[in-house]
Amino acid sequence: MDAAALHEQLIRLSNHYGSQVEHARAGGGNASVKHDGVLHIKPSGTTLAALRDEDLVPLRIDVLLEALASDAPVEGDPVMAAASAARIGEPGGRRPSVEILFHALMPEALVLHLHPLVANAVTCNRHGRRLAEKLFADDVVWVDYIDPGVPLARGIAAARREHEERTGRPAPAITLLGNHGIIVAGDSYDEVAERIDHLTRTISDAIEAAPTSRSAPAALTVDVEAVANALREATGAEAVASASDDFVRSNAVLGAGPVCHGPLIPDQIVYAGSLPAHLPDDASGVAATVERFRSEHGRAPVTCVVPGQAVFAVGASQKAARNALDTFLDALRVARDADRLGEVRVMDERERHFIENWEAEAYRQSVAAES
Numbered sequence: 001m002d003a004a005a006l007h008e009q010l011i012r013l014s015n016h017y018g019s020q021v022e023h024a025r026a027g028g029g030n031a032s033v034k035h036d037g038v039l040h041i042k043p044s045g046t047t048l049a050a051l052r053d054e055d056l057v058p059l060r061i062d063v064l065l066e067a068l069a070s071d072a073p074v075e076g077d078p079v080m081a082a083a084s085a086a087r088i089g090e091p092g093g094r095r096p097s098v099e100i101l102f103h104a105l106m107p108e109a110l111v112l113h114l115h116p117l118v119a120n121a122v123t124c125n126r127h128g129r130r131l132a133e134k135l136f137a138d139d140v141v142w143v144d145y146i147d148p149g150v151p152l153a154r155g156i157a158a159a160r161r162e163h164e165e166r167t168g169r170p171a172p173a174i175t176l177l178g179n180h181g182i183i184v185a186g187d188s189y190d191e192v193a194e195r196i197d198h199l200t201r202t203i204s205d206a207i208e209a210a211p212t213s214r215s216a217p218a219a220l221t222v223d224v225e226a227v228a229n230a231l232r233e234a235t236g237a238e239a240v241a242s243a244s245d246d247f248v249r250s251n252a253v254l255g256a257g258p259v260c261h262g263p264l265i266p267d268q269i270v271y272a273g274s275l276p277a278h279l280p281d282d283a284s285g286v287a288a289t290v291e292r293f294r295s296e297h298g299r300a301p302v303t304c305v306v307p308g309q310a311v312f313a314v315g316a317s318q319k320a321a322r323n324a325l326d327t328f329l330d331a332l333r334v335a336r337d338a339d340r341l342g343e344v345r346v347m348d349e350r351e352r353h354f355i356e357n358w359e360a361e362a363y364r365q366s367v368a369a370e371s
C-alpha cells in the first residue's frame with residue numbers, strides 16, 4: 001500500500017473509532033501511521049474524531065527508538081526531548097502526543113490507541129492478566145499499569161520481548177494496558193478494525209455471560225436542580241451538569257470504585273478529577289462540603305456524588321462540565337463491568353499523584369479546555 005493510502009486509512013480509522021464514546025472520549029486516544037522510516041502521529045490537543053492528515057506530526061523512528069533505549073540524561077520531559085530530536089521540519093504550534101514512544105515499537109504501519117469502555121473492564125481489573133489469558137491466550141500482550149511516557153513505552157517493549165521469547169512468535173498486534181486502554185496495530189484499515197471488533201466482542205460476551213447481582217435502583221429523593229444550583233454557587237463554576245437516572249442510582253453508590261477508592265485511568269484524572277466529593281442529599285449542606293473538599297485538596301471538586309442518587313460535574317463551560325460528567329459515568333460503567341468479570345482495580349495513590357503532577361497532562365488539559 002502506498003503512503004497516501006495508508007494516511008487515508010489511518011484518518012478513517014481515527015475518525016470512525018474516535019467518534020464513538022465507547023472507544024474514546026474527548027482528546028483521549030492516539031493514532032499513527034509509519035512509512036519510509038517516519039512516524040506520523042496525532043498531536044496533543046486534537047481529537048481522534050476530528051483528526052486530519054495535515055494535523056499529523058512527522059517524527060524519525062530511529063531517533064525515537066534510540067531515545068527509548070538510551071539512559072543518557074535529558075533536559076526537561078524525556079518524551080518531549082525525544083520528540084524534538086526526532087522532529088522533521090518546523091515545529092509549528094503542534095506538540096506531538098505524550099504517547100509517541102510506544103507507537104514506534106510496533107512494526108505494523110497503522111497503530112490506534114484507545115480507552116474503550118468494554119476492553120477496560122479487563123484492563124481495570126485486579127485479575128486483568130488472568131482474564132486476558134483466559135479470553136485471548138497468546139493473542140494479546142498484557143502490560144501492568146506503568147506511569148505514562150518513557151516508563152510505559154519501556155514496559156511495553158519488555159512485555160513484547162518476553163512474549164516473543166516465551167512463544168517463539170512475533171509479539172501480537174493487540175496490547176492491553178492495565179488501568180489505561182488498548183493498542184491495536186495492523187497494516188490496513190480492515191486488519192485494525194477486525195482486531196478491535198474481535199477484542200470488543202469477546203470481552204462484551206464475557207461480561208454478558210458473567211453473573212450479576214443488580215439490585216433495583218433507589219427512588220430519586222434528591223432535588224437535583226437545587227443541589228446543582230448550590231454547587232454552582234459554592235464552586236463559582238460557569239456550568240454544572242448532572243445525571244440521576246437508573247444507572248446512576250444503581251452504580252454511583254458507596255463502595256463503588258470510582259465513588260470511594262480512586263480513578264480507573266489517567267484520562268479520568270485529567271477530565272473528571274481523581275475523586276468526587278460526596279454531597280449530602282440536601283442542598284443546604286453543599287457549601288460546607290465543597291469548602292471541606294477545598295481545604296483537603298487545595299481546589300474545588302470537579303465531580304460530586306450524592307451516593308445512590310445523583311452525579312454532578314462542574315466546568316468552565318457546559319461542554320467541559322458535560323465531558324467531566326460523561327468521563328465519570330464511563331468510569332462507573334467500567335467499574336461495574338470489571339466487578340462482573342472479577343474485581344475492579346483503581347489506580348493507587350502513587351500512580352494517581354504522578355498524573356496529577358504531570359506537566360504534559362497539564363498541557364493537554366489546558367488545550368482541551370480551550371477547544
Ligand SMILES: [Zn+2]
Nearest residue numbers: 029113180181
Ligand atoms: Zn492513553
